Amino acid sequence: MSTLQAGIYHGPGRRPPAHFALVFLRADPEADARAVDGALRAVNAMLHDLADGRVAELPGHPVPGGNLEFLLGFGPKAFDIREAKLECPAGLGPQMRFRSPRPTGGGQLLVGSGLPYAPDIVSNDATEEFCLQLTADTHLAVSRAVVELWKLLRGGRDPDTRAAVLEVAGIHTGFQREDGRSWIGFHDGVSNLRSQDREGVISIGEADAGQDAWTVGGTYLVFLRLAVDLDRWHTLPREAQELLVGRDKLTGAPLTALDGAGRPVPAVGCPVAGTTEVTQPGNEDFLQPPPVSEPVLAASHVHRVNLTGAADPGQPGSLRVFRQGYEFFETAPTAPGFRVGLNFVGFQDSPDRVLRMLTQRGWLGGINFGGRPGPDAPAGRLLSVRAGGTYLVPPVRDAAPYPGAEVFG
Ligand code: HEM
Numbered sequence: 001m002s003t004l005q006a007g008i009y010h011g012p013g014r015r016p017p018a019h020f021a022l023v024f025l026r027a028d029p030e031a032d033a034r035a036v037d038g039a040l041r042a043v044n045a046m047l048h049d050l051a052d053g054r055v056a057e058l059p060g061h062p063v064p065g066g067n068l069e070f071l072l073g074f075g076p077k078a079f080d081i082r083e084a085k086l087e088c089p090a091g092l093g094p095q096m097r098f099r100s101p102r103p104t105g106g107g108q109l110l111v112g113s114g115l116p117y118a119p120d121i122v123s124n125d126a127t128e129e130f131c132l133q134l135t136a137d138t139h140l141a142v143s144r145a146v147v148e149l150w151k152l153l154r155g156g157r158d159p160d161t162r163a164a165v166l167e168v169a170g171i172h173t174g175f176q177r178e179d180g181r182s183w184i185g186f187h188d189g190v191s192n193l194r195s196q197d198r199e200g201v202i203s204i205g206e207a208d209a210g211q212d213a214w215t216v217g218g219t220y221l222v223f224l225r226l227a228v229d230l231d232r233w234h235t236l237p238r239e240a241q242e243l244l245v246g247r248d249k250l251t252g253a254p255l256t257a258l259d260g261a262g263r264p265v266p267a268v269g270c271p272v273a274g275t276t277e278v279t280q281p282g283n284e285d286f287l288q289p290p291p292v293s294e295p296v297l298a299a300s301h302v303h304r305v306n307l308t309g310a311a312d313p314g315q316p317g318s319l320r321v322f323r324q325g326y327e328f329f330e331t332a333p334t335a336p337g338f339r340v341g342l343n344f345v346g347f348q349d350s351p352d353r354v355l356r357m358l359t360q361r362g363w364l365g366g367i368n369f370g371g372r373p374g375p376d377a378p379a380g381r382l383l384s385v386r387a388g389g390t391y392l393v394p395p396v397r398d399a400a401p402y403p404g405a406e407v408f409g
Contacts, residue, residue: 002199003217003395005403007071007133008347010198010322016176017067017135019142020326020343022223023149024128024170024389031165033083036129037401037408039156039165040072043132044402046152050145056152066141073131073221073391074404081129086407089212089392091204091220096351098388100124109224109385112359114368118227118384125170126223126389133221133345139175146171172225172387174326174343180279183228183327183340186245187252190278191288191302192323193313200314201348202322204395208349214406217395219347222321222354225328225386227341236378239263244370244379246289246300252278254289255297262296301370304363319353319363321346341386351390 009016027036046056047070053062076097079088101107101117101124109115117124132149136142150168157164182188193201202219209216233241242249242264253266270286271278278286289302291309306320313320324345332339346354359365369379394404401409 002203003397004199004203004219005071005393005396006069007135008202008219008322008393009324010195010202010347012195016324016326017069017137018176019136019139020174020176021134021142021146022126022172022343022345023132023134023146023168024125025130025132025166026169027078027081027129028163028165028167030163031081033081033085033408035165036081037405039153040130040405040408041401042152042156043149043166044072046148047132047134047145050148055144055148063144064138064141066136066138068134068136068141068145070135070145071133071221071393072403073133073393074407075127075129075131075389075391077127078129078407081408084407085409086212086214089215090210091208091212091215091350091352092390092392096355096390097127098124098390100127101385109388110355110359112365114364114366114373114380115224115226115358115383115385116368116381118386121384121386124387124389126172126225126387128169130166131221131223131389131391142173170387172223172328172343174328177327182342183230184233184241184245186241186247186249187277187279188325188342189323190247190252191306193320197313197320198322201318201320201353204349208316215392215394218403219349219393220351221391221393222344222346222348222351222389223391224344224388225341226344226383227339227386229382229384230340231336232382233379240378243296244300246297246302246370247278251276254278254286254302255300256290256292258294258296264297299367299371304367304370305357307363316350316353319357319360321348321353321357341383347393 051065051068053065076092101121105122106117106119134142134145153164204215248266253270255264256267257265272282308318311318326343366373369382371379
């Protein structure tokens with residue numbers, strides 16, 4: 001029986017619901033383990049009620065629950081709360097954390113990574129004590145959960161100091177796209193893990209947990225809110241974009257060679273007769289790009305993020321992760337008036353899988369998205385980070401008031 005929390009859609013045929021919010025909760029520095037335990041119990045109970053359509057201020061008048069699901073994550077700071085009973089697990093140790101942005105904006109996410117913070121980002125809100133992932137079928141169900149959370153926490157404020165044990169300190173929202181594509185126009189999520197391999201990659205096993213045995217059966221969430229510079233992307237012709245991604249833009253077929261003029265050649269026979277896209281049934285053999293030795297193709301995004309091919313995904317060295325990303329669109333004060341990108345969410349038995357993928361040479365190390373190194377390369381500044389963090393998602397235990405309650409209870 002899986003002890004993973006709800007909100008990780010890894011089972012066969014399961015797809016993440018359309019709407020997403022990741023909320024960061026800050027604990028009052030004066031609050032001790034007892035107070036935080038009380039606040040987390042209340043949050044958990046309120047969200048369970050909401051999922052069943054019960055809203056505190058509307059007794060006896062249920063609302064549609066929208067299939068709301070929620071997941072609670074513990075960041076490194078959660079273990080610094082006064083009188084916490086357990087130490088920070090090794091999986092959230094200092095080497096597993098992202099760097100802070102520069103006080104003047106920008107700066108490297110990690111030593112060895114080609115991902116910078118955006119120039120206007122001076123603080124990273126994904127470093128608070130807790131995160132709550134909210135997913136639901138409707139925009140309302142996710143938004144209402146955030147508002148009800150705020151109401152609940154507000155109600156717990158100290159009348160004299162106005163301080164609450166927990167406060168909402170950051171919110172990032174996103175959605176699934178029914179066209180299965182990302183903002184750069186290519187199919188995304190084509191080559192995710194096969195469902196039978198997922199639990200082995202996601203779930204913390206005994207060997208992964210080491211001394212932190214209480215984390216077995218949980219997982220680690222790595223979050224990156226990545227803005228895409230569409231203006232720059234659209235200066236590139238389609239063929240250049242395909243060489244950077246490693247797939248045909250229209251069909252999603254993996255590229256396997258270059259022709260005599262250096263143009264991309266998709267896998268022969270993909271998509272199979274009667275289909276138009278690699279995502280359609282019958283194209284299963286083409287979902288994962290075959291290994292390539294041609295240097296331009298080997299430098300593309302899909303090859304830099306998966307160098308181990310058919311190796312056992314359960315082995316940490318495979319650096320395979322379960323991606324459950326949500327796209328975003330937000331208005332912005334400067335032209336063109338909007339910003340788009342991806343809420344990258346990876347679930348895996350250790351954040352190390354993602355961190356090594358981002359920093360190892362030959363993988364994404366020193367590379368922003370794909371292609372050759374350097375900020376002046378065609379995709380050298382395509383992505384910028386707006387927030388990023390690593391969280392332990394403790395396992396579900398029978399009779400526990402909320403996952404991870406042993407840290408404070
Ligand atoms: C806005 C940022 C990003 C965009 C637009 C993007 C887009 C894509 C696209 C179009 C594909 C090919 C379709 C597929 O195979 O699913 C892909 C694959 C993939 N991406 Fe990204 N990606 C982004 C960031 C990242 C980051 C930061 C990582 C790693 C930390 C990553 C890891 C992967 C992996 C593991 C695959 C599957 C590769 C394979 O096995 O074939 N992506 N991405």
